[in-house]
Amino acid sequence: MNAPRTRVQRRPVHGVLLLDKPLGLSSNDALQKAKWLLRAEKAGHTGTLDPRATGVLPLCFGAATKFSQLHLDADKTYEALARLGVRTTSGDAEGEVIERREVPAITPERLAEVQAQFLGAISQVPPMHSALKKDGKALYEYARAGIEVERAARDVTIFELQLALVEPDLLRIVAKVSKGTYIRTLGEDIGQALGCGAHLAALRRIATGPFGMDQCIGLMELEALPESERLARLLPVEALLPGHTPVTLGTEDAGRFLSGLRRRGRWAETEHAAVFGDAPRALLGTAHIKAGELIPSRLLSPLEIQQMLGQAETETT
Numbered sequence: 001m002n003a004p005r006t007r008v009q010r011r012p013v014h015g016v017l018l019l020d021k022p023l024g025l026s027s028n029d030a031l032q033k034a035k036w037l038l039r040a041e042k043a044g045h046t047g048t049l050d051p052r053a054t055g056v057l058p059l060c061f062g063a064a065t066k067f068s069q070l071h072l073d074a075d076k077t078y079e080a081l082a083r084l085g086v087r088t089t090s091g092d093a094e095g096e097v098i099e100r101r102e103v104p105a106i107t108p109e110r111l112a113e114v115q116a117q118f119l120g121a122i123s124q125v126p127p128m129h130s131a132l133k134k135d136g137k138a139l140y141e142y143a144r145a146g147i148e149v150e151r152a153a154r155d156v157t158i159f160e161l162q163l164a165l166v167e168p169d170l171l172r173i174v175a176k177v178s179k180g181t182y183i184r185t186l187g188e189d190i191g192q193a194l195g196c197g198a199h200l201a202a203l204r205r206i207a208t209g210p211f212g213m214d215q216c217i218g219l220m221e222l223e224a225l226p227e228s229e230r231l232a233r234l235l236p237v238e239a240l241l242p243g244h245t246p247v248t249l250g251t252e253d254a255g256r257f258l259s260g261l262r263r264r265g266r267w268a269e270t271e272h273a274a275v276f277g278d279a280p281r282a283l284l285g286t287a288h289i290k291a292g293e294l295i296p297s298r299l300l301s302p303l304e305i306q307q308m309l310g311q312a313e314t315e316t317t
Helices: 027-038 062-073 108-118 139-144 183-193 219-224 227-233 251-258 302-316
Strands: 015-021 043-045 053-061 076-084 086-088 097-100 120-124 154-167 170-177 198-208 245-249 270-278 281-290 293-299
Touching: 015 027, 015 062, 015 219, 027 043, 027 053, 027 219, 027 227, 043 062, 053 062, 062 302, 076 183, 108 154, 108 183, 120 183, 170 183, 170 198, 183 198, 227 302, 245 251, 245 281, 251 270, 251 281, 251 293, 270 293, 281 302
Parallel strands: 053 198, 086 198, 245 270
Antiparallel strands: 015 053, 043 053, 076 170, 076 198, 086 097, 120 154, 154 170, 270 281, 281 293
């Protein structure tokens, strides 16, 4: 007879955990495991990583979930290995092989030409094995049923690109890309440009927005920490607002702002402001500023602010 599972006592947890997602876990599975380890009440992530991909996955807890949407548009950097000369149905190692071709001798000059060809604004056709929806159904569902549907090409930007041969048939790709870029498709298209085709053998996200691998922790490392130290791995909620202009309000104005009222001041116009109270200093929410008016966009509740302050106090004691 199986022993009854221990019921986890949930608690309010606020902040951002930068997880190094392991191979084989879906983003949601990784989120649920971290949520369990932190005993958090509420959690979400800022965009998915395929189960076969590893790397930076920002997880949002409590009040941070209110701002997770802002991070979906962040630029991302990936490191991938592409196996040249072999094309698969899915564009990665999970798919069935559909073509094998001889890999030509690739000179540094030829590699530089192809690298330049894919740098900047390019057009991509989304892969069939993706979560993109068509008539309310994910493309990968059609692909699993053996159905190929027409997909419109979309414009994406490759801000930085480095190509290097690791072996005669193994290409290392490091790319900083805009939202919506498919690295599998990029690998396939680079292989096609080299005249032999390719599929991704490995994929790792090494940065997303301002967050890099050096700030991440793995699930096993997090689990190995004493429970009292796990909260200390969280970044504050405002870590999700790096491009926002900080605005600090006194106690009276802070209270009115939290009630949804506009405030007047000598602030420069901006679409993105992070608003703080000064006594004690705490994030109140986001706003935009127009014609000297601070206009609330997304607000934290007084309870969330109180809990965040209490959590910060706990972490420093």
